[in-house]
Amino acid sequence: MSIDLKTIKHISKLSRISIDEQRAKKLVGDLNSIFDFIEKLNELKTENVKPLTSIAETTLKLRSDEVKSKNIREQIIKNSPKDNEDYFVVPKVIE
Amino acid sequence: MSDITKQSLTELVESIKNKKLSSSEVTKAFIERSEKSKVLNAYITEDFTSALDKAKKFDQKPNLDLKLPGIPMAIKDLFCTKNVKTTAGSKILNNFVPTYESTVTENIWNEGAILLGKLNCDEFAMGSSNETSFFGNVQNPIDKDLVPGGSSGGSASAVAGQLTPITIGTDTGGSIRQPASFTGTVGLKPTYGSCSRYGIVAFASSLDQAGPMAQNVKDCALLQEVISSFDLKDSTSIDFKRSNYSKELTNNIKGKKIGIPKEYRVDGMPKEIEDLWQKGIEYLRDCGAEIINISLPHTSYALPTYYIVAPAEASSNLARYDGVKYGYRANGENLIDMYEKTRSEGFGAEVQRRIMIGTYVLSSGYYDAYYLKAQKVRRLIKNDFDEAYKKVDAILTPSTPSSAFKIGEKSNDPISMYLNDIFTVPVNLAGLPGISIPAGHDSKGYPLGLQIIGKAFDEQNILNIAFAIEEKIKFKNKINDWWIK
Numbered sequence: 001m002s003i004d005l006k007t008i009k010h011i012s013k014l015s016r017i018s019i020d021e022q023r024a025k026k027l028v029g030d031l032n033s034i035f036d037f038i039e040k041l042n043e044l045k046t047e048n049v050k051p052l053t054s055i056a057e058t059t060l061k062l063r064s065d066e067v068k069s070k071n072i073r074e075q076i077i078k079n080s081p082k083d084n085e086d087y088f089v090v091p092k093v094i095e
Numbered sequence: 096m097s098d099i100t101k102q103s104l105t106e107l108v109e110s111i112k113n114k115k116l117s118s119s120e121v122t123k124a125f126i127e128r129s130e131k132s133k134v135l136n137a138y139i140t141e142d143f144t145s146a147l148d149k150a151k152k153f154d155q156k157p158n159l160d161l162k163l164p165g166i167p168m169a170i171k172d173l174f175c176t177k178n179v180k181t182t183a184g185s186k187i188l189n190n191f192v193p194t195y196e197s198t199v200t201e202n203i204w205n206e207g208a209i210l211l212g213k214l215n216c217d218e219f220a221m222g223s224s225n226e227t228s229f230f231g232n233v234q235n236p237i238d239k240d241l242v243p244g245g246s247s248g249g250s251a252s253a254v255a256g257q258l259t260p261i262t263i264g265t266d267t268g269g270s271i272r273q274p275a276s277f278t279g280t281v282g283l284k285p286t287y288g289s290c291s292r293y294g295i296v297a298f299a300s301s302l303d304q305a306g307p308m309a310q311n312v313k314d315c316a317l318l319q320e321v322i323s324s325f326d327l328k329d330s331t332s333i334d335f336k337r338s339n340y341s342k343e344l345t346n347n348i349k350g351k352k353i354g355i356p357k358e359y360r361v362d363g364m365p366k367e368i369e370d371l372w373q374k375g376i377e378y379l380r381d382c383g384a385e386i387i388n389i390s391l392p393h394t395s396y397a398l399p400t401y402y403i404v405a406p407a408e409a410s411s412n413l414a415r416y417d418g419v420k421y422g423y424r425a426n427g428e429n430l431i432d433m434y435e436k437t438r439s440e441g442f443g444a445e446v447q448r449r450i451m452i453g454t455y456v457l458s459s460g461y462y463d464a465y466y467l468k469a470q471k472v473r474r475l476i477k478n479d480f481d482e483a484y485k486k487v488d489a490i491l492t493p494s495t496p497s498s499a500f501k502i503g504e505k506s507n508d509p510i511s512m513y514l515n516d517i518f519t520v521p522v523n524l525a526g527l528p529g530i531s532i533p534a535g536h537d538s539k540g541y542p543l544g545l546q547i548i549g550k551a552f553d554e555q556n557i558l559n560i561a562f563a564i565e566e567k568i569k570f571k572n573k574i575n576d577w578w579i580k
Contacts, residue, residue, distance in 0.1 A: 015447075017439050019447075031452065034510065050474060052470050
């Protein structure tokens, strides 16, 4: 299997990372060599193996639904990249 | 002053408790040495003024019952520290100042330690040489232009160079043990679920663990007992009986069964490493341990599995960096354009590559072929260890397939860089504890490490085995302070 330039551009779109032509071409080479390496897994028959989804095989602990952080709006907004007072500001979405 | 920074953590704690040294004296000594060591580029953020203030306050009213009384400590810049910038080695977090503290660091400060600063690391902990950091390469104190390993490269460099008495790193595929091996220091990756992940910048959540990096095994045990805690804020934190690792540390490992996995004898491994492994086996025999040959048949599938699981989790964890709530934001013509430019300009090449691998393996039509397949192989790898632990108490392997390499030597070839973690990755996939201890030097005089892998939650046992080997080997790090003028 090989990954072509078109696939790279599609993945970059899905990843929300814009890349230029030169970088896309470089990634074709990089990802192909990495996936060649990953192909090794196909040597193994795994039809009857249960996937391991979590290494800590515990059930989630329940807790009562209590408010623990109050009045932290300022803290939440503090690191936002634009100077916002009450909310996060993004480029205009609706014309 | 220089004598202070030569002391181990255990000695410094003792000196402060006996009032031979004050916290201010100790803190000042490490700050002075750090100031003279800028060439190493170990720090991303220094917090020296505030550290001196805290030390002074500690000395005015010292609480000597604490485990780390007035001990200054620099930490990997992947742990959120309240009101101190936390970058994860990335441009995208270059302006991020957390409003909360990670559980692991909170445990450390609660025992009396004082933050010196934040240490350099590979961007989002993705790398094995510290070369992917937005803040530049870190020098290995062992030799000029030598990588310290990664991703906890700044941490390894700072401990080996005596810029901090001890530190913490994080380990997703070897990021504590490999740099420890490259710098002649001790590094422990605890069992998954021992140390809370709350407040650690996430890379691959099913693999990430925080752990200590130290000059010796005893110091390492002491810090592990401080950072290991059950935490409701981390849903994968596990409630088990944690021991006082440093108090219960013993070199008596008589009758312990140690497994030697034949699959770790990989092609092209330098003879020096094979010899070192043999030496380790001999030492363990001398200590009265029983050596048993074992097989971990799926070892060679661990790296390919890792390079599906880790990027998949990373691509989803890093989706949060969108320029909206915190971190870097680029200007865009519209919302989508802003997202795409922010992530393109904010993330470095390796991080982008891994996000793209992860996005691909999780994308429609490929999920079963890659991600599901990898989760199944991960089960087989864990089963290998479960089988082995029916016969043995712990496993001995080399930590890395080579000693430290030169800056730039492997940065253009991702696969050769990934191969660094061939002996450490299986441990993360199986969620087990592993420790790297310095065990010898290669012909260039660079340190080499041995890894001891334990059963889940059996940190005490691998610390004991490491302690026994350490006493036999009497390793001395060859550091001549080349960077200090």
